[in-house]
Amino acid sequence: MRRYIFIFTSLFFLNIFSDEEVEKKIKALLPSDLTINFIDQAELDGFFVVNVDNNQILFISKDFEYFFVGDLLKKRLDQGYDSLNIKYRSLFAQNLIKKINKKEFIQFKSPKEITEITVFTDVSCAYCRLMHSQIDDYLELGITVNYLAFPQDGLVGKVFEDMQKLWCSDNRNVAITELKKGNDIEANACTNPVEGHFKTGRLIGATGTPTIVLRDGRIVPGYIPAEELIEIIING
Numbered sequence: 001m002r003r004y005i006f007i008f009t010s011l012f013f014l015n016i017f018s019d020e021e022v023e024k025k026i027k028a029l030l031p032s033d034l035t036i037n038f039i040d041q042a043e044l045d046g047f048f049v050v051n052v053d054n055n056q057i058l059f060i061s062k063d064f065e066y067f068f069v070g071d072l073l074k075k076r077l078d079q080g081y082d083s084l085n086i087k088y089r090s091l092f093a094q095n096l097i098k099k100i101n102k103k104e105f106i107q108f109k110s111p112k113e114i115t116e117i118t119v120f121t122d123v124s125c126a127y128c129r130l131m132h133s134q135i136d137d138y139l140e141l142g143i144t145v146n147y148l149a150f151p152q153d154g155l156v157g158k159v160f161e162d163m164q165k166l167w168c169s170d171n172r173n174v175a176i177t178e179l180k181k182g183n184d185i186e187a188n189a190c191t192n193p194v195e196g197h198f199k200t201g202r203l204i205g206a207t208g209t210p211t212i213v214l215r216d217g218r219i220v221p222g223y224i225p226a227e228e229l230i231e232i233i234i235n236g
Protein backbone atom coordinates (compact mmCIF):
# COMPACT_ATOMS: atom_id res chain seq x y z
CA MET A 1 0.00 0.00 0.00
CA ARG A 2 1.27 3.48 -0.82
CA ARG A 3 2.31 5.45 2.26
CA TYR A 4 1.84 9.16 2.92
CA ILE A 5 4.20 10.41 5.63
CA PHE A 6 3.82 14.15 6.15
CA ILE A 7 5.41 16.24 8.89
CA PHE A 8 3.19 19.31 8.65
CA THR A 9 4.86 21.63 11.14
CA SER A 10 8.33 22.59 12.27
CA LEU A 11 8.65 20.24 15.22
CA PHE A 12 10.68 21.36 18.21
CA PHE A 13 11.20 17.76 19.27
CA LEU A 14 13.47 17.16 16.31
CA ASN A 15 16.28 18.46 18.48
CA ILE A 16 15.87 15.15 20.34
CA PHE A 17 14.63 12.80 17.62
CA SER A 18 14.90 13.04 13.85
CA ASP A 19 11.68 12.64 11.90
CA GLU A 20 12.90 9.18 10.81
CA GLU A 21 13.44 8.19 14.45
CA VAL A 22 9.99 9.48 15.40
CA GLU A 23 8.39 7.47 12.61
CA LYS A 24 10.35 4.36 13.57
CA LYS A 25 9.38 4.61 17.24
CA ILE A 26 5.72 5.22 16.42
CA LYS A 27 5.59 2.34 13.94
CA ALA A 28 6.95 0.06 16.66
CA LEU A 29 3.87 0.84 18.76
CA LEU A 30 1.39 0.03 15.99
CA PRO A 31 0.37 -3.10 14.07
CA SER A 32 2.84 -3.73 11.24
CA ASP A 33 0.14 -3.61 8.56
CA LEU A 34 -1.20 -0.20 9.64
CA THR A 35 -0.39 2.61 7.21
CA ILE A 36 0.72 5.94 8.66
CA ASN A 37 -0.59 8.89 6.64
CA PHE A 38 0.98 11.69 8.63
CA ILE A 39 2.66 12.56 11.92
CA ASP A 40 2.35 16.02 13.44
CA GLN A 41 2.69 17.84 16.72
CA ALA A 42 -0.68 17.72 18.48
CA GLU A 43 -2.29 20.71 20.11
CA LEU A 44 -2.22 18.62 23.27
CA ASP A 45 1.13 19.37 24.89
CA GLY A 46 3.49 16.42 24.97
CA PHE A 47 1.73 14.40 22.27
CA PHE A 48 2.01 13.61 18.58
CA VAL A 49 -1.07 13.23 16.43
CA VAL A 50 -0.86 10.31 14.01
CA ASN A 51 -3.23 9.79 11.10
CA VAL A 52 -3.57 6.14 10.03
CA ASP A 53 -5.67 3.91 7.76
CA ASN A 54 -9.15 5.18 6.90
CA ASN A 55 -8.27 8.67 8.20
CA GLN A 56 -8.36 7.57 11.83
CA ILE A 57 -6.57 9.58 14.52
CA LEU A 58 -4.24 8.42 17.30
CA PHE A 59 -2.47 10.49 19.95
CA ILE A 60 0.95 9.25 21.10
CA SER A 61 3.02 10.77 23.90
CA LYS A 62 6.41 12.18 22.96
CA ASP A 63 8.12 9.74 25.31
CA PHE A 64 6.35 6.96 23.36
CA GLU A 65 4.95 5.51 26.59
CA TYR A 66 1.26 6.32 26.09
CA PHE A 67 -1.22 6.47 23.26
CA PHE A 68 -4.96 6.76 23.09
CA VAL A 69 -7.73 6.48 20.53
CA GLY A 70 -10.83 8.59 20.89
CA ASP A 71 -12.25 12.04 20.34
CA LEU A 72 -10.05 14.78 21.81
CA LEU A 73 -12.06 17.92 22.57
CA LYS A 74 -10.67 21.43 22.94
CA LYS A 75 -12.60 24.05 24.86
CA ARG A 76 -13.60 27.17 22.95
CA LEU A 77 -13.84 30.70 24.30
CA ASP A 78 -17.65 30.50 24.02
CA GLN A 79 -17.59 27.49 26.37
CA GLY A 80 -18.30 25.06 23.56
CA TYR A 81 -15.93 22.36 22.36
CA ASP A 82 -14.18 21.54 19.08
CA SER A 83 -13.08 18.05 18.08
CA LEU A 84 -9.37 17.97 17.28
CA ASN A 85 -9.94 14.61 15.59
CA ILE A 86 -12.24 16.28 13.07
CA LYS A 87 -9.67 19.04 12.57
CA TYR A 88 -6.87 16.59 11.74
CA ARG A 89 -9.08 14.35 9.61
CA SER A 90 -10.30 17.40 7.71
CA LEU A 91 -6.75 18.64 7.14
CA PHE A 92 -5.76 15.33 5.59
CA ALA A 93 -8.88 15.15 3.40
CA GLN A 94 -8.46 18.75 2.26
CA ASN A 95 -4.83 18.16 1.27
CA LEU A 96 -5.69 15.02 -0.69
CA ILE A 97 -8.53 16.72 -2.57
CA LYS A 98 -6.27 19.65 -3.47
CA LYS A 99 -3.83 17.23 -5.12
CA ILE A 100 -6.47 16.02 -7.60
CA ASN A 101 -6.37 17.62 -11.02
CA LYS A 102 -9.57 19.66 -11.38
CA LYS A 103 -9.98 18.30 -14.90
CA GLU A 104 -10.83 14.97 -13.27
CA PHE A 105 -13.93 16.41 -11.59
CA ILE A 106 -17.38 16.06 -13.07
CA GLN A 107 -18.42 19.53 -12.08
CA PHE A 108 -21.88 21.03 -11.81
CA LYS A 109 -21.06 24.69 -11.24
CA SER A 110 -23.44 26.99 -9.41
CA PRO A 111 -24.01 30.36 -11.11
CA LYS A 112 -24.33 31.76 -7.57
CA GLU A 113 -21.33 29.94 -6.14
CA ILE A 114 -20.53 30.61 -2.50
CA THR A 115 -18.83 27.28 -1.84
CA GLU A 116 -18.09 23.92 -3.41
CA ILE A 117 -18.26 20.32 -2.28
CA THR A 118 -16.51 17.19 -3.46
CA VAL A 119 -18.76 14.14 -3.62
CA PHE A 120 -17.49 10.58 -3.86
CA THR A 121 -20.28 8.93 -5.81
CA ASP A 122 -21.44 5.61 -7.21
CA VAL A 123 -23.76 5.74 -10.22
CA SER A 124 -25.81 2.77 -8.96
CA CYS A 125 -26.40 3.84 -5.35
CA ALA A 126 -29.94 4.94 -4.49
CA TYR A 127 -28.97 7.93 -2.36
CA CYS A 128 -26.42 9.10 -4.95
CA ARG A 129 -29.20 9.02 -7.52
CA LEU A 130 -31.53 10.88 -5.17
CA MET A 131 -28.91 13.55 -4.54
CA HIS A 132 -28.21 13.97 -8.24
CA SER A 133 -31.92 14.25 -9.04
CA GLN A 134 -31.88 17.32 -6.77
CA ILE A 135 -28.70 18.83 -8.24
CA ASP A 136 -30.49 22.06 -9.13
CA ASP A 137 -31.35 22.60 -5.45
CA TYR A 138 -27.66 22.59 -4.55
CA LEU A 139 -26.74 24.87 -7.42
CA GLU A 140 -29.53 27.31 -6.55
CA LEU A 141 -28.17 27.64 -3.01
CA GLY A 142 -24.69 28.46 -4.29
CA ILE A 143 -23.13 25.00 -3.88
CA THR A 144 -20.95 23.83 -6.77
CA VAL A 145 -20.80 20.02 -6.89
CA ASN A 146 -17.62 18.22 -7.92
CA TYR A 147 -18.03 14.48 -8.40
CA LEU A 148 -15.31 11.87 -7.93
CA ALA A 149 -15.68 8.14 -8.53
CA PHE A 150 -16.20 5.69 -5.68
CA PRO A 151 -17.65 2.39 -6.94
CA GLN A 152 -18.88 0.76 -3.75
CA ASP A 153 -18.06 -2.77 -4.91
CA GLY A 154 -14.46 -1.77 -5.52
CA LEU A 155 -12.40 -2.04 -8.66
CA VAL A 156 -14.31 -4.95 -10.19
CA GLY A 157 -17.74 -5.53 -11.67
CA LYS A 158 -20.31 -3.64 -13.71
CA VAL A 159 -20.40 -0.45 -11.67
CA PHE A 160 -16.62 -0.08 -11.91
CA GLU A 161 -16.89 -0.62 -15.68
CA ASP A 162 -19.74 1.89 -15.95
CA MET A 163 -17.77 4.50 -14.04
CA GLN A 164 -14.78 4.02 -16.31
CA LYS A 165 -17.08 4.52 -19.30
CA LEU A 166 -18.43 7.63 -17.60
CA TRP A 167 -15.02 9.23 -17.10
CA CYS A 168 -14.17 8.38 -20.74
CA SER A 169 -17.36 9.99 -22.04
CA ASP A 170 -17.22 13.01 -24.32
CA ASN A 171 -19.80 14.73 -22.10
CA ARG A 172 -19.47 13.55 -18.53
CA ASN A 173 -22.22 15.78 -17.17
CA VAL A 174 -24.79 14.27 -19.51
CA ALA A 175 -23.39 10.75 -19.06
CA ILE A 176 -23.54 10.80 -15.25
CA THR A 177 -27.14 11.98 -15.39
CA GLU A 178 -28.06 9.14 -17.75
CA LEU A 179 -26.33 6.50 -15.63
CA LYS A 180 -28.01 7.78 -12.47
CA LYS A 181 -31.37 7.48 -14.24
CA GLY A 182 -30.56 3.81 -14.83
CA ASN A 183 -29.76 4.22 -18.51
CA ASP A 184 -26.70 2.87 -20.28
CA ILE A 185 -24.11 5.03 -22.04
CA GLU A 186 -21.79 4.44 -24.96
CA ALA A 187 -18.61 2.58 -24.10
CA ASN A 188 -15.38 4.50 -24.71
CA ALA A 189 -11.93 3.37 -23.67
CA CYS A 190 -9.39 5.79 -22.23
CA THR A 191 -6.88 6.27 -19.47
CA ASN A 192 -9.16 7.26 -16.59
CA PRO A 193 -8.84 8.31 -12.94
CA VAL A 194 -11.49 6.02 -11.41
CA GLU A 195 -9.03 3.80 -9.56
CA GLY A 196 -7.19 6.83 -8.20
CA HIS A 197 -10.42 8.43 -6.99
CA PHE A 198 -11.43 5.22 -5.25
CA LYS A 199 -8.09 4.96 -3.45
CA THR A 200 -8.29 8.60 -2.38
CA GLY A 201 -11.78 8.00 -1.03
CA ARG A 202 -10.53 5.05 1.00
CA LEU A 203 -7.66 7.15 2.36
CA ILE A 204 -9.99 9.85 3.68
CA GLY A 205 -12.21 7.22 5.28
CA ALA A 206 -15.08 6.87 2.80
CA THR A 207 -16.92 3.60 3.33
CA GLY A 208 -20.11 4.32 1.41
CA THR A 209 -21.70 6.78 -0.97
CA PRO A 210 -22.34 9.55 -1.24
CA THR A 211 -19.47 10.83 0.89
CA ILE A 212 -19.31 14.62 0.85
CA VAL A 213 -16.14 16.60 1.54
CA LEU A 214 -16.65 20.29 2.28
CA ARG A 215 -14.23 22.97 1.11
CA ASP A 216 -12.57 23.05 4.54
CA GLY A 217 -12.05 19.27 4.47
CA ARG A 218 -14.88 18.31 6.82
CA ILE A 219 -16.37 14.97 5.85
CA VAL A 220 -20.14 14.53 5.76
CA PRO A 221 -21.18 10.93 5.10
CA GLY A 222 -24.43 10.15 3.34
CA TYR A 223 -27.12 12.05 1.50
CA ILE A 224 -27.90 15.50 2.90
CA PRO A 225 -30.63 17.65 1.28
CA ALA A 226 -29.37 20.96 -0.07
CA GLU A 227 -31.06 23.15 2.57
CA GLU A 228 -29.61 21.09 5.40
CA LEU A 229 -26.19 20.97 3.80
CA ILE A 230 -25.91 24.73 3.39
CA GLU A 231 -26.71 25.10 7.10
CA ILE A 232 -23.91 22.68 7.97
CA ILE A 233 -21.52 24.59 5.71
CA ILE A 234 -22.43 28.01 7.13
CA ASN A 235 -22.80 27.13 10.80
CA GLY A 236 -20.07 24.52 11.12
